[in-house]
Amino acid sequence: MTLHDEPTERDTDYRVPALQRGLSIVQMFSAAERSLSANEIAERLGVSLSAIYRIVFTLTEMGYLRKLGKNSYELGPQVLCDGFAYLASRDLADIAMAHLNALRDRTSLSCHLSIREQTDSLYIYRAFAAQRLSVNIPIGTRIPCHCTAMGRMLLSGLSPMELDRLYQHVRLDDYPPPAPKTLPELHQLLERDRERGWVLHRSDYSTAIASAIHDHRGDVVAAINLSGPEAVMDSPVARERYRESLQQCAQAISRELGARQPA
Template sequence: MTTGEPLERDTDYMVPALQRGLSILQMFGARQRSLGMTEIAERLGVSVSALYRIVHTLCEMGYLRKFGKNNYELGPQVVSDGFSYLTSRDLVDIGLPHLNALRDRTSLSCHLSIREQTDSLYLYRAFAAQRLSVNIPIGTRIPCHCTAMGRMLLTGLSEAELDSLYQHVRLDDYPPPAPKTLPELRQLIAGDRERGWVLHRSDYSTAIACVIRNHLGAVVAAINLSGPEAVMDNSGARDSYREALQQCARDISRELGAPSVD
C-alpha cells in the first residue's frame, strides 16, 4: 500500500441505528436498572427525537419495557435470550464428550437438537468419518414432525400444548412418513412418549432418537444415532444401538441434574 492511500476503516461498515440500539441495552445493569429517555439521549449525545424509533423498536421486540411516563428498563426478551443461550451452551458442553464417545463406540453419526417452535434446531454433531455417514450441519432446522429427534422433542409437550403449537400449521405438504393431520400427529407423539424412543427411516438412512431431561425432569433436547439403512437394517444391531443411545441420554441428563431417568 502506498503512503497517503486512504485506509478502509472497519467503522465504514457500522450501522448507526443498530450501534445505538445495542449501546442503549448496554447502559442497563445491576447498578442502573431504569433510565429515562432524556438520560439515554444525553449519554449517547443525540436528541430524544433521534432515539424515539430505536427505543420504540426495542420495546416492541421485548428488549425494553416502558413504565411510568417516559422511563425504561430491560424487557423479558433479554432474559429469555440469555437463558436460551446459556442452556444451549450447557447442553453442548455437557453432551459433547458423551456424543463423541458414542460415535466412537458405534461408528455412527450422533446429533443433538433443541426445539424452537415447530423446528428441531441442530446444536451439535459428532460426525462418523466413514462412507455413507449421515452428516447434518450445526444450525440446520428441520420441522419436528419429520424427524426422530423432532418427534421426541414434541413428547415434552402436553396434548393441549401440542394442539396450540400446531393449530395453524399445515402438515400435508410433507412427504411420508410425516403425519398429514393434527390428530395423526397427536396419536403419533402419544405413542412416541409411551415408547420413549423413535426410529425413523428416510431415503437410504435410519435414525434412532431419545430425549434429554433437565433438573426438573423436563424435555430440553434430543439426541440421535443415525446411519445408512444397510448398517441399521439388522434388528439385533438396532437394539444394541438403541440401548447405547438411551444410556448416553441418561448420562447427559444425569449431568444436567435430572432427578431420575428412565
C-alpha cells in the same frame, strides 16, 4: 451475497423494515431504561405511533415485551428465556460431547445433539462417523421438529396445550411422509413417542433413532440421535442394540444435567 458480505445499495432491497424496527425496539431497553412508553419508542425510531403499533403488539404477544399500565412497556420474559437457552445449550454441548463421541466410537454411527427453537430442531453438536455413507448434518442446521426423530422427542416434552399454542398458525401438510399432516395426527404420534421413550425415523437412504435429554426438573431440554445408512440399521437385532446404547447415553447425559432418574 453471504451473511458476512458488506451490504450494497442494491442489497437494501432484501431488508425487512418491520424486522429491523422490531429488533431496534428490543435493543432500546437497558439497565438504565427498564421501561419505555409507546410514544418514546416511536420518537426514537423517527416514525409515527401508528407505524409501530403492530410491531409492539407482536413483540408483546410473543413475550419479548410486557405491557405496563396503559401505554408503557418493559422487556418480557422471552428475552431472558432465549438468552439463557442459548447459554444452556453451550453448556449442554460441552457435557454431551464426550458421551456422544464415545457412542459414535462404540457404534461406528454418527450422533447428533439438538435443541428446540420454536418449531425447529437446531443441531448444536455432531459426532461424525468417518466412514462411507455416514449421515452428516452440519451444526447450525434447522429442520422442522415434526419431520425428524430428534424433533419429535423435543416436542414430546410439551403438554397438549403447549403444543396447540406452538402450532396454531403452522401448516403441517407441506411436508412429505412420514411427517404428520395435521395437528391431531401430531398429537397422536407424540403420545406414542412419550410412552415409548424413543423415536425411529426412516428416510430414503438412512435411519435415525432418537431419545430425549432431561434436566434437573425432568424437562426435555435436548435430544440426541444415532443415524446411519439403512443397510446398516435394517436388522431388528442391530436396531435394538443401537437403541439400548442410545438410551444409556441419553440417561448418562441427563444425570450430568441433574436428572434424578432415567427418563
